[in-house]
Amino acid sequence: MRKIWWKEAIAYEIYPRSFMDSNGDGIGDLQGIISKLDYLQELGIDVIWVCPIYKSPNDDNGYDISDYQDIMDDFGTMEDFDSLLREVHKRDMRIILDLVLNHTSDEHPWFVESRSSRDNPKRDYYIWRDAKNGAEPNNWESMFNGSAWEYDEVTEQYYLHLYSRKQPDLNMENPIVRQELVQMIRWWLDKGIDGFRVDAISHIKKLPGLPDMPNPCNLRYVDATEGHRNIRGIGEFIQQFKHEGFASYDIMTVGEASGIPISQVDLWIGEKNGAFNMIFQFEHVNIDFGPEGRWDCAPWNLAALKEIMNKWQTGLEGIGWNALYLENHDQPRSVSRFGDPVHYHKESSKMLATFYMLMQGTPFIYQGQEIGMTNVEFNELSDYRDVEIYNFYRERLMDQKDIEDTMRRIRYRARDNARTPMQWDDTVHSGFSTVVPWIRINPNYHEINVAKQISDPDSILHYYKMLIALRKGNEALIYGKYESWLMDHREIFAYTRTFEGQVFLVLLNFSGNTPEFIIPQELSKYSRQVVLTNVEHTSQNKDTFEMKPYEAVVYQLN
Structure with a gap:
């Protein structure tokens, strides 16, 4: 397996509008990011991914670009970006930008x-x-x-327009369009950025003739009838972006690629042939979709999560590299979704971090995840800002659906759950701004904030620092082979990482219960040393013991 810097990195996603406001207008900006670089360095971050900062009318929070080579006024100037780039590199960190190729703004x-x-x-x-x-x-x-x-x-x-009406799709069949985009890519890379996260890349090829689809509303994972996701021939386009845009630079590229089956990973992220270093796949974050799609909130179970994670961990072994994440700017907060923010907020936040960050792949932390930020429950539609929410509400209203059920779905699924301002302290406006922010702050910022957790050695923030240090200090937790255990257990997720004689066992209780753990016979021959745990752990070398609610424990096996 090839060793390279982006496999060993810890990445942190910044949604600039909600990260830190430096000039008192209620909107986060580039100078605000600069002011928090020391915080990110102390956390252990190597790569910062910044969501779109390009010139934009902001219909879809910057993903509607009117000028690829200028900065949105809300965020500052190109001089501010150049300063950010210098300050990031000064701290031996790297920066990647969002690259939106599928569409532009209608004002471009x-x-x-x-x-x-x-x-x-x-x-x-x-x-x-x-x-x-x-x-x-x-x-x-x-x-x-x-x-x-x-x-x-x-x-x-x-x-x-596959997205907002103000986001017309580019015609990627036109070679001049692709060449224009390649030139833009190289312009940014020549400026010195360290790579891209590529937005909605699996949608850039449309089915020839644009025929009707039998089920146009079904946007769940892998629907072969769709006319605009992972269409045959897309390889020509993504390979051109690789060879003419990316290949001459030592960079990190991550494709947001919904609907890519694991059978096609060589084309997308193969060590030799792949167009990107890694992709964000969506199967695990679509696990709670109901029959009606993403706005239909359905129960999920651990067996399904195990199957998905194990498939990608084992399926990419020796072929490509995973991008590991539970949250981003489009997803609800993970502790509200997969944990218990009411009864076991600290324990389940730490458990979820341990779960995904020690798998094989590059971990991505979304801003606020490291302090356990939760979903926000706005009661009024007017408190939300996302264009997608208003379209959904309008469609439900036209179909005469129950309004309270509609709002329940919005509160659970809304992208704005991830877009409320970063909770820096318990002062007015959570230390994010000196004025009322562009979107309401989660009222729980008095209890959940960075300042409070910095001073608490048992905090979620400190746990993230220990977790990052553990991963960076052990190649087995980066390059090690992944193997799953206890596949039939309904509450415990267990896996090992093995590399050059080093073996680590990761145990995770995904419930508020106290299930019994029985060590698999193949692992019982080892002595075990606890190297990280999120609760007091007293069963170090017992072959059978009860796990505490949402317990996570990492053993080194000898």
């Missing part, structure tokens, strides 16, 4: 020209179609609910 100059007339040279930069039988060109649904088509009265055609 390319689209302004494209919609100006049917014969404009940039018309073919986007996907335009005539009406079909007096209606939209096909039945495709937007990821944000509603039709994926928007009618343009000037040229009397529809344009495709």
Whole structure:
């Protein structure tokens, strides 16, 4: 297995609008990030992933880009970014940016020209179609609910937008478009950034002819009928971005690639052939989707989670590399989803961190995850900011669905759960800003904040520091072979990591109960030394013992 810096790194995702406000306008910014770099360095972070900071009208929180080579006014200037880049590198950390290739803003100059007339040279930069039988060109649904088509009265055609109507999809079949994007990629890399997280990359190829889909609303994992996810021929596009954009630089590339089956990982992340170093797969974070998709909140079980995680851990062994995560800017808070934030907030937050950060792959921490930030339960729709929420609410209202059930779903699933301001301390506005922030702060910031946890040696924050140090100090926890144990146990998740004679056993109780652990016979020959635990652990060398609620314990086996 090839050893390289991005496999050994700990990454931290920053959502800049909600991280730290430096100028008192209620919006986080680049100077705010700079002011917290020492905090991230102390935590043990190697790579900072910054969500979009490009010029944007901000319809979808910066993922609608109007200028790839400028900075959104809310966040500062290009000089501020250059300063951030210098300060990150000064601390021996690296920085990667979000790369949005599937779509632009409708205010991008390319689209302004494209919609100006049917014969404009940039018309073919986007996907335009005539009406079909007096209606939209096909039945495709937007990821944000509603039709994926928007009618343009000037040229009397529809344009495709898989996301917001203000995010028209680029026509990747046009080689000039791809070349324009390659030039932009190289511009940023020549500036000195250390890589990209590539947004929605599995959607850049559309099914030829754009036919109707039998089930356009089904956006769950791997639906072969979809016309715009992981379509045959996409390899040509992603390989071009690799060879003409990425390959000449020592960088880290992570594709956000929903719907990629493990059978295709060589194309995407193979050590030799892959277009990216790693991908974010979605199976484990889709585990609580119901029959109606992501807004249908369904119970999940540990057996299914084991199956998914084990499949990716073993399936990529010797082929590619995992990107490990439980949270990001699009996902609800993990302790509210997979733990117990009410009765076992500290224990379950620490257990979940141990669960994913010691697997094979590069761990990504989302801002606030290291202090156990939770979902927020806004009662009023007006407290939310995400365009996706309002589209969902409107569609449910039109279908005469129960409003309280709609709000329950929003409170559980909303992307805004991850976008409330970072909770730095218990002063007014949680130390994030001196004024009312752009979105409401989670009211629990008085109890859950960085300042309080820095002074508490038993805090979630300190546990993350110990966990990071443990991983960095043992190659077995980076490069070691993964093997699962107790697959039939309903409450305990167990796995080992083995490398060059080193063996670690990770035990995790995913419940508030006290299940009995019986060590597998194959492991009983070893003596065991506790190297990390989230609760007081007194059963070091017992072959049978009761695990405490949400207990996590890491043994080194000798």
